Amino acid sequence: MIQLLHNLPKHVVGIVASGQVDANDYETVVFPAIESALKAHERIRILFQLEPGFTGFTAGAMWDDMKVGLGHLKAWERIAIVSDENWVVGAWRLFGFAMPCPIRVFSNKEFAEAQGWITA
Numbered sequence: 001m002i003q004l005l006h007n008l009p010k011h012v013v014g015i016v017a018s019g020q021v022d023a024n025d026y027e028t029v030v031f032p033a034i035e036s037a038l039k040a041h042e043r044i045r046i047l048f049q050l051e052p053g054f055t056g057f058t059a060g061a062m063w064d065d066m067k068v069g070l071g072h073l074k075a076w077e078r079i080a081i082v083s084d085e086n087w088v089v090g091a092w093r094l095f096g097f098a099m100p101c102p103i104r105v106f107s108n109k110e111f112a113e114a115q116g117w118i119t120a
Contacts, residue, residue: 004016008115012037018051026068027064042075045118046076046118049108078118
């Protein structure tokens with residue numbers, strides 16, 4: 001399940017994932033939030049938190065994640081990933097070079113630091 005974080009600047013899309021994330025989460029929450037932010041701002045920032053109760057992405061969710069990432073490649077100004085999942089941290093460290101913006105990975109206990117970095 002995906003929910004949006006509120007009380008962030010308008011050019012920052014905050015996303016929190018918990019439990020199982022599927023394609024419907026991307027289609028009903030993530031895509032509309034990103035499209036709305038991009039109507040008002042040429043470049044946006046993403047704060048993506050995987051809560052401790054996160055159990056994984058379905059194949060459809062992973063496909064949608066890739067579509068949104070690559071579909072707006074020049075729109076990203078910064079990305080903060082918050083997760084305690086070792087595979088997520090490793091994947092971003094391995095593939096983060098392909099993104100044309102700064103990316104930082106934080107643990108869940110560093111959420112406040114991640115929020116500070118993404119809004120600075």
